[in-house]
Amino acid sequence: MSIFSSCCIIDDDEFFAISGKKKLKQVDFCDNVLYYTGxxxxxxxxxxxxxxxxxxxxxxxxxxxxxxxxxWSFLEEFEQLPEDKINHIQIYITSSFISPKLIEKAKKYRLVKDYIVKPLTENALLKIIASQETS
Structure with missing residues (x-):
């Protein structure tokens, strides 16, 4: 059984989504993956x-x-949803841009747990799994 029952990829880059799903499966990260292109x-x-x-x-x-x-616009609206429906969610920003300004901006959102520079790696996923096991 996977660590998480489900996760979600929101990205317009289909290659990232396909390779990300493959990595998620390799480390037994989650049972179901939702994918949205925007x-x-x-x-x-x-x-x-x-x-x-x-x-x-x-x-x-x-x-x-x-x-x-x-x-950013997604985060603004998503964080307005009822607290009891979203308080269990951890959002990981996945971006090709390595920018201290973007990383700092991301930290201002309460649901954002971390900023991951693409591609999504096995190491990054194992780090997320490890953080769940220690909390």
Whole structure:
């Protein structure tokens, strides 16, 4: 059995999503992976799950640079959802940009747990798993 029952990848880069899913499977990270190609699609999908009274994924890997609704805009709206529905969620920013300014900005969001520079590696996933086992 995996560490997490489900996680979510929000990224317009299909290659990142496919390779990320492969890494998640290799380390037995989660049982189910939701994938959304953009921030608006993700908001609509996740809110739809809440309407159906389905628990949201514990882990969200969120890209920042996406068309229509970027990661920052997603975070702004997502953090407005009912606290009891999202307080178990940990968001990991996944970005190609290594920028102290972006990392500092990400830390201002209460659900953001860390900033991961792409690609998603086995080491990064094992670090997330280890943080769960110690908490």
């Amino acid at each position: 921030g608006q699609e993700a908001l609509d999908g996740l809110i739809g799950l809440l309407v159906e009274n389905i628990t949201l994924p514990t882990i969200i890997f969120l890209d920042l640079n996406m068309p229509k609704r970027d990661g």
